[in-house]
Amino acid sequence: MVVHLAETTNPWGGHAWVTADSPTKTVVLVDNRTLYPPATGRTSRSFGNKVLHSSLFDIGILRDTLLPSLTLHSGLALVAYAAGRYTNRLETKDWLWPSAQVLNAWWSALGKRVICDGIPLSSAWAIVDRPQRLLLTGVTLWGSRLFWRIANRSVKRGSGKDDPRYEATKKQTGWSWNKALFTTYLPEAVFQTLITLPFTAPFRHLAGSDCPFSSLSGGYAAVGQAVAVGLFSMGFALEVLADWQLEKFKEREKEGKESHSAMCREGVWSIVRHPNYLGDMLVHLSFPLLLFASNALQPIHLLGPLTNYIFLRYVSGDKENEHSQARRYSTENVNKKIDFDRYRREENAFWPDKSQVSNKWAWIVVGAGVAGALLEGLVTHVIA
Known part of the structure; x- marks a missing residue:
């Protein structure tokens, strides 16, 4: 099966699709070029310039990956903030941390293609190759385990009791829920946007896929x-x-x-x-x-683990x-x-x-x- 994706003006970086005549093999095309070309073992002389141009300096990644991800994470941060303020529990941001990243990965891989692009679920899943399925499996295992751990710890603590770290934070001079949205929830949405690049950009940012x-x-x-x-x-x-x-x-x-x-x-x-x-x-x-x-x-994917390391060590x-x-x-x-x-x-x-x-x-x-x-x-x- 051939799935043809053509660039559209969809603000979420969506694509129109057309199926073709081969029932035995899935080939993904973007504007008549193969999205996932087979490895040839050869590299063109302009390889470095093409990679840098298509990944680091391509404004398209802002449109099709970074801004949509930031919009998603910011929206979820607002929901978590509202829940945290209502319950007086700052740990709602911890509940959001793994769940938002898993949600973004699956939205980028399937949700966007099915809902925004109109691709049937079976065809959208056929586009996802083995390495990408490994990627989704890993993200889901990591996020699900961490979410369960945070939720289980929270339930054992009992209603109305926040994480001891955050109880101390809320007692600090100058802290308030009015500030928490801008000092905690939204900044973490920015970190999540960058951390998720390795498992969102491969599904969203198609430019440069022919020069890995x-x-x-x-x-x-x-x-x-x-x-x-x-x-x-x-x-x-x-x-x-x-x-x-x-x-x-x-x-x-x-x-x-x-x-x-x-x-x-x-x-x-x-x-x-x-x-x-x-x-x-x-x-x-x-x-x-x-x-x-x-x-x-692509080089920009490396921002994911780098940002995660900075967050874990210094933020x-x-x-x-x-x-x-x-x-x-x-x-x-x-x-x-x-x-x-x-x-x-x-x-x-x-x-x-x-x-x-x-x-x-x-x-x-x-x-x-x-x-x-x-x-x-x-x-x-x-x-x-």
């Missing part, structure tokens, strides 16, 4: 995709293990089996102080790596979390503050140091990555 940043074929492409899946699996395992081990530690603490003055330093928490954030970074780094292995990477993430911990422990549990300071001296915050080579939990995470890559390869082989 990479040109791998055969075994090299397969190895690259396996590495991407392995990296995702490592990050996902880190997040799952970190949350599970911390939850078990807190349960033992409540039962009196752990000291109330001790920090959780077992399992993956012995690798770095924030294994969940490290896992999140690895997950997001795997997306452009998958695009690279699939000959679909929210470990910086905000440790600032809140230090403040709470100083007033509520001085002995725990002492152990917290010791933990900060002995373990890195984000990146493991060389001594972690002998840490069995580091190798367990690596093993999870290898297992994930092998499992995905086996499933693909069986389906094929």
Whole structure:
């Protein structure tokens, strides 16, 4: 089947479509050129100029990807803000963080094509190739798990109780709900717009798809995709293990089996102080790596993991979390503050140091990555 997409004036970057006569193979055309051309293993002499022009300096990406994504995330941020203000819970922004990114990915891949372009769902899904389906699967697994974790934690805390970090934030001088929209919710919508580039731009920004940043074929492409899946699996395992081990530690603490003055330093928490954030970074780094292995990477896609790293390290993430911990422990549990300071001296915050080579939990995470890559390869082989 041939699906012909022609540029339209749709403000969401939509395209008209026409099916043609081949029932055995899906070929996607944009203005009579192939959208996903097969890798040839050759690169043109003007490769660099074409990539930069079509990706970094193409104003079209503002129209078809960045502005629509910003509109979507800003609209959802307004809804989350209204819910947060009504319930006096700032953590509504945390509920939005994973769910909005997953929603944007699926809207870009299918929703826009079905609703805005009028393509039947079956045809829209046929356009999505195997690497893109891997991309959507990874984003959905990451976002669904994180959303469940946040929602479960919120429900256990009880109605009317905000995250302890945000309870402290709301008590700060000068903080108000009137300001929160412009200092918290909308700025995070901007971050989400950039972070989602690796799994929205491939579906929205068609310019430059004929001059990808990479040109791998055969075994090299397969190895690259396996590495991407392995990296995702490592990050996902880190997040799952970190949350599970911390939850078990807190349960033992409540039962009196752990000291109330001790920090959780077992399992993956012995690798770095924030294994969940490290896992999140690895997950997001795997997306452009998958695009690279699939000959679909454009330089602008790299803004996704870079922005996510900046957010985790310097905006929210470990910086905000440790600032809140230090403040709470100083007033509520001085002995725990002492152990917290010791933990900060002995373990890195984000990146493991060389001594972690002998840490069995580091190798367990690596093993999870290898297992994930092998499992995905086996499933693909069986389906094929």
